Amino acid sequence: MLVKATDMGVRRGERWIIRHVELSVDRGQLIYLIGANGAGKSTCAKAILGLLDIDEGSIDRTPALEVGYVPQRLALNPTLPLTVRRLITLTGRFPGTRIESALASVGLHRLGDPPVTTLSGGEFQRLLLARALLHRPDLLVLDEPAQGVDMAGAGVLLDLIQDIRRDLQCGVLLISHDLQAAMSTGDDVVALVPHEHDERPFGLDDPYAGAARRAAGQA
Amino acid sequence: MLDDFFMRALLAGIGLAMVTGPAGCFIVWRRLAYFGETIAHSALLGVAIAVLVDLHLVIGIFFTAALVVLAMYYLERRDTLPTDTLLGLLSHGGLAVGLVLLSFFPNMRVDLQALLFGDILAVSHVDLAVIWGGGVIALGLLWWIWRPLLAATVSPDLAVVAGLKPERAQLVFGILLAAVIAAAIKIVGVLLIVALLIIPSAAVRRFAASPEQMAAGAAVVGMMAVAGGLFASATFDTPSGPSIVVTALVLFILTRLGRTLPAGGAR
Ligand SMILES: Nc1ncnc2c1ncn2[C@@H]1O[C@H](COP(=O)(O)OP(=O)(O)OP(=O)(O)O)[C@@H](O)[C@H]1O
Numbered sequence: 001m002l003v004k005a006t007d008m009g010v011r012r013g014e015r016w017i018i019r020h021v022e023l024s025v026d027r028g029q030l031i032y033l034i035g036a037n038g039a040g041k042s043t044c045a046k047a048i049l050g051l052l053d054i055d056e057g058s059i060d061r062t063p064a065l066e067v068g069y070v071p072q073r074l075a076l077n078p079t080l081p082l083t084v085r086r087l088i089t090l091t092g093r094f095p096g097t098r099i100e101s102a103l104a105s106v107g108l109h110r111l112g113d114p115p116v117t118t119l120s121g122g123e124f125q126r127l128l129l130a131r132a133l134l135h136r137p138d139l140l141v142l143d144e145p146a147q148g149v150d151m152a153g154a155g156v157l158l159d160l161i162q163d164i165r166r167d168l169q170c171g172v173l174l175i176s177h178d179l180q181a182a183m184s185t186g187d188d189v190v191a192l193v194p195h196e197h198d199e200r201p202f203g204l205d206d207p208y209a210g211a212a213r214r215a216a217g218q219a
Numbered sequence: 220m221l222d223d224f225f226m227r228a229l230l231a232g233i234g235l236a237m238v239t240g241p242a243g244c245f246i247v248w249r250r251l252a253y254f255g256e257t258i259a260h261s262a263l264l265g266v267a268i269a270v271l272v273d274l275h276l277v278i279g280i281f282f283t284a285a286l287v288v289l290a291m292y293y294l295e296r297r298d299t300l301p302t303d304t305l306l307g308l309l310s311h312g313g314l315a316v317g318l319v320l321l322s323f324f325p326n327m328r329v330d331l332q333a334l335l336f337g338d339i340l341a342v343s344h345v346d347l348a349v350i351w352g353g354g355v356i357a358l359g360l361l362w363w364i365w366r367p368l369l370a371a372t373v374s375p376d377l378a379v380v381a382g383l384k385p386e387r388a389q390l391v392f393g394i395l396l397a398a399v400i401a402a403a404i405k406i407v408g409v410l411l412i413v414a415l416l417i418i419p420s421a422a423v424r425r426f427a428a429s430p431e432q433m434a435a436g437a438a439v440v441g442m443m444a445v446a447g448g449l450f451a452s453a454t455f456d457t458p459s460g461p462s463i464v465v466t467a468l469v470l471f472i473l474t475r476l477g478r479t480l481p482a483g484g485a486r
Pocket residue numbers: 012017035036037038039040041042043044072
């Protein structure tokens with residue numbers, strides 16, 4: 001077990017953004033996190049990564065876990081000059097051969113070293129994935145990595161994620177809107193529902209929502 | 220013309236630009252201009268305190284500036300007010316309290332004009348030693364926190380996930396900025412120090428292909444601005460701070476006049 005969240009809840013003001021989430025990722029597993037916009041997928045991922053504190057429940061993480069993270073959005077300040085190879089080594093130094101193979105695995109090795117601001121949206125997304133791979137993660141958390149990647153590319157990306165999982169024997173938490181792929185390739189699918197826990201008195205749980213959540217969690 | 224005092228000011232200014240270059244790049248990248256202004260404004264309070272307890276001015280300014288940085292670090296986490304409101308509070312609060320305190324001592328030997336605009340006559344041997352000693356330490360610190368700070372500038376989340384402790388790097392950078400601004404007061408003055416941080420970085424942006432190139436370039440442009448400005452100041456008897464900033468501005472405009480370079484900049 002790499003990471004396991006039990007009865008996890010995050011509250012902002014009076015509103016529970018996520019609540020009663022059960023989620024665990026094992027080595028070599030591909031776990032999908034799905035749900036409509038605003039369901040709390042990104043929030044859930046950040047909680048798993050320890051980027052925000054949870055207000056309920058607990059998260060167990062294997063100590064000294066090497067984590068690769070591809071955020072949903074990354075806004076770059078244009079005054080910061082960054083090339084492809086500089087961005088990829090932003091959070092650590094790596095040998096050149098390893099950088100090349102990470103770039104090659106996402107199909108960016110023939111790109112040269114242009115400023116990242118000139119990349120297309122899909123290329124930038126692949127670059128972020130290559131950056132995460134470079135750390136040889138035990139756990140890979142990908143927040144909608146397929147956004148802006150073309151149709152053919154999305155299939156390639158999924159194959160790539162499968163390859164990575166096999167090669168690195170890492171666990172993957174994949175946030176996606178592709179229900180079909182989730183059902184056919186995921187080891188587990190965790191579904192979140194927007195506003196599921198809104199406007200209920202603190203401490204009370206709705207049995208219907210709970211049943212729906214459990215059913216979704218065990219899909 | 221190359222008197223002792225002038226050489227001291229020149230050496231001090233060059234030592235200063237060595238650090239304001241890279242530090243200024245982070246001000247630009249992280250949009251911290253107002254944060255820099257706040258630290259600079261608090262310097263007057265630092266001067267008042269230094270005079271009261273008979274400390275070296277630079278040390279007094281550094282301590283108040285560092286306090287402002289810590290206050291900001293704390294308030295940003297505890298208070299719901301937006302960052303620029305908090306900065307305005309500290310900036311003008313510090314300035315006002317400093318001025319009021321200073322007015323209690325009408326016959327005090329503080330030259331307000333020199334504090335606001337810089338005064339090359341004011342650079343002593345001790346100042347020079349403080350600036351170079353501090354400058355070397357500051358560069359060392361900056362080198363140490365470079366990767367986490369840069370990563371946090373791009374994305375604090377990525378930095379945290381990679382275990383780089385960006386919060387610590389940001390705090391160290393704040394304290395470092397306090398030191399740089401304290402050291403710069405004699406040469407550039409409170410009002411214009413942020414210009415010395417920002418203009419050289421802005422001037423070299425389009426020529427730099429990496430953050431490191433931009434930092435080094437900004438240091439070089441800063442040194443040119445300091446040297447040019449001090450010569451102008453000595454020649455035309457103008458205040459040193461404004462002269463340095465005008466020189467930096469001229470350099471900036473010159474870089475804008477050249478033909479547009481291909482994306483990625485000159486290499
Ligand atoms: N810091 C915050 N304060 C208040 N509300 C927040 C905060 N962060 C997120 N939210 C709210 O929590 C909900 C879930 O946000 P989140 O980004 O996790 O959704 P998501 O499932 O990733 O959506 P998407 O598919 O659009 O990426 C949203 O309604 C959002 O407005």
